[in-house]
Each structure stands twice: as C-alpha cells, then as structure tokens.
Amino acid sequence: MSYCLNPHCPKPENPHDVKFCRACGSKLLLKERYRAIKPIGQGGFGKTFLAVDEDKPSKPRCVIKQFYPQSQGTNTLAKAVELFNQEAVQLDELGKHPQIPELLAYFTQENRQYLVQEFIDGQNLAQKLAHRGAFNEIQIRQLLNDLLSVLQFCHARQVIHRDIKPENIILRESDRKLVLVDFGAAKSATGAALNQTGTSIGSPEYVAPEQMRGRAVFASDIYSLGATCVNLLTQRSPFDSYDTNNDTWVWQQYLKTPVSNQLSRILNKMLESIPIRRYQTVDEVLKDLNQQSQVAATPSISPKPIPQSPPNSPPAFVSPSPSQIDLELEQMKTQFLGSNKPQPHKIQASTPTSQPSSKNEIDKELEELKAKYLGNNNP
Numbered sequence: 001m002s003y004c005l006n007p008h009c010p011k012p013e014n015p016h017d018v019k020f021c022r023a024c025g026s027k028l029l030l031k032e033r034y035r036a037i038k039p040i041g042q043g044g045f046g047k048t049f050l051a052v053d054e055d056k057p058s059k060p061r062c063v064i065k066q067f068y069p070q071s072q073g074t075n076t077l078a079k080a081v082e083l084f085n086q087e088a089v090q091l092d093e094l095g096k097h098p099q100i101p102e103l104l105a106y107f108t109q110e111n112r113q114y115l116v117q118e119f120i121d122g123q124n125l126a127q128k129l130a131h132r133g134a135f136n137e138i139q140i141r142q143l144l145n146d147l148l149s150v151l152q153f154c155h156a157r158q159v160i161h162r163d164i165k166p167e168n169i170i171l172r173e174s175d176r177k178l179v180l181v182d183f184g185a186a187k188s189a190t191g192a193a194l195n196q197t198g199t200s201i202g203s204p205e206y207v208a209p210e211q212m213r214g215r216a217v218f219a220s221d222i223y224s225l226g227a228t229c230v231n232l233l234t235q236r237s238p239f240d241s242y243d244t245n246n247d248t249w250v251w252q253q254y255l256k257t258p259v260s261n262q263l264s265r266i267l268n269k270m271l272e273s274i275p276i277r278r279y280q281t282v283d284e285v286l287k288d289l290n291q292q293s294q295v296a297a298t299p300s301i302s303p304k305p306i307p308q309s310p311p312n313s314p315p316a317f318v319s320p321s322p323s324q325i326d327l328e329l330e331q332m333k334t335q336f337l338g339s340n341k342p343q344p345h346k347i348q349a350s351t352p353t354s355q356p357s358s359k360n361e362i363d364k365e366l367e368e369l370k371a372k373y374l375g376n377n378n379p
Helices: 076-095 125-132 137-156 191-195 219-234 261-270 283-288 290-297 323-335 354-377
Strands: 035-040 046-053 061-067 103-109 112-118 123-124 169-172 178-180
Touching: 035 061, 061 076, 076 103, 076 112, 076 323, 125 169, 137 178, 137 219, 137 261, 137 283, 178 219, 219 261, 219 283, 261 283
Parallel strands: none
Antiparallel strands: 035 046, 046 061, 061 112, 103 112, 123 169, 169 178
16 A cells, blocks of 8 residues: 555555555655655654665665644744754654664655654554563563663763653564654753753653753763663553652552562662752763672662552551560560570579569560550450
C-alpha cells in the first residue's frame, strides 16, 4: 500500500504501484524514492510514517517524519520549527553511532518539511514492560551499561537528549542492543546555551527539576535515565514512587524483585533532586556500576510489604502488636540491667541486695510504657 502524506486527503490509502494519490492527486513518492506505507505515530508537532526506500534494490524500511504542528499560535509554531530543524541537525551529527538512528534525508516538499531516518525494528521499553512485566537487577545493569555509553557519545558532542524515557528506548531485534531515539527535544550545551533559561521540554514524569525550570544540564539526562530504571523495576510512574511530603524517593517499597544495596545507592544518586549532589558525568555512574566486588558483599534490598489503603486516603497507621511491645520492652530492660545469662567460663556473681529494688522500679516503669501503647486498643 501507498499512504498519501497530504494531511487533508479524504482517502489516503492507495495501491502500492501508483505514483499519485487517487483521491487528491498528491505525489506519493518523496524525493522520487521514499514511499509511505502507514502512519505509526502522531504528536503535537508532526506525524510519523513507516516507509520504504524504493531507490534501493532491497527496498529497506525507513521512517518518515512529517512536520505538521497542530497548534496555530505564532510562538508555538516557531518553537515547533526550531525543534524539527534541531532534530535533523542532531541526527546528522549523532546518527553515526550504531545505537542512534541514522538521518537519511531532510528536505521540503509541497511546502511541508520532512525528515527520513533509519527504521529500528523492535519494541520500545514501555511495550516490553507491558508485555513482560517488571525488569530485574541484571536487566537494569545491562540497560545502564548499554545506554550510558550512548549518552557518553552524545555528551562528548555537547548534546543533551532531554527526553529519555522508556518510550524513547528501543530494543533492536537484530542484535538485542538498545537504541536511543527521538532527538526532537535534544539541545546543544555549547557556549552561552548552558547559561540561558530555555523552554521546559520532556515528559514530566522523567524530567529533572532543573530541566523543568528550563536549565537542562548533562546530569539532567542521568536523572531521566534513573527515573526510567525506577519505572522498569516497579511498573509504576516515577511520580508514584516519590514521597512529596517527605521529599524522598520510596521506589524500593514497590520493587517486584530484590535489588542490591549497591544498585539502590547508584539509582538514588542518579535521582538526586539537587544537580550538584547527582552524578555529574556518565563516567562516574559507570565506575560505580562496575565495581562488582561490592555487589557480593552487600545484602539485597527486598520488596517491602505495602499496607493496602482505600484510594485517596492517608496511609493507615499500624499499631504494634503486644508481642512486639513485650519484645522491645524486654530489650530496654536488658539495656538497663544487663544480661542475666551466665558468661562462658565465668562464675556468676550473686545479685547485690540493692538490685531487686532498682529492678522493681524499672519493671514498674516498663509496665507503664506498655500500658500507654496498649491502652488505646482496649475496648
């Protein structure tokens, strides 16, 4: 099939062997070689189509991005033009990396801008998560090692991606490598660009706080990658794994499988809200990640049981059981009086006559503490 790229065409589907749309008469081949087959995506700034390159004998698949902004505002339109042009420039510079789609063409036809790029055959990580369930530590470590090297390549060329999330990471079928896509939000970090407040771009769930204020830095990509890992480990939005009341991440409570303390520390440092406390470079993350000797020496963090509460209700307070209180009070008593157990190879000394009096007072105080804990539970 050939798909007409005229946004106003009443019937865009056509046979594969025609060169002009039967409904509106528009040209079906872009640059006399790229034929759209079907739409595969649409956003605020344009549409994306699966296509084939008719100019090559193997007719390889490719992706056509058509610039077609939905918003009509002057400022929004200008920003959309800037981002579309920017993606072409970034792909032209970065597309030589094997894990970044290559830019094949960039042109204007019938007053519409087009970008043609390499097609990546595979599912993105959001689709993988939906089909296969939560990732485990081994998968997260593989993901980090694979993608951090791609970020290293981008950052070395002064490019901040600014929109790292599961939907923009594709697991390529041919070699099982992760490919970073959608550089429409990418920004050059050269010169004065670093010191200027820009537009906040990216998916809010995965965006670093400073990027939300329009001041993205290299560490902003590290934050987004950390938030992506949290989503893959928990199957929850990063928003739902953050306690806003206490300004802290609580993703460990929602783990599907245990992770090591080492990985937990790495992710938490990637997710620091204050940029200076976060990893500043990809190299720092890789160094900590590959200190394998620590993994065996540290215990695992297991998923914590989560008390079920009604929707939109505050977390229920669970009172300690009497047996728990008895145990804690006994431990307090032991701290006051010392252990009564005989020590090996030692003769136990007789208790001084003053001890029972002191012990009785402590017993009395501990009983009062116990009564305070359990008093509210009595009918």
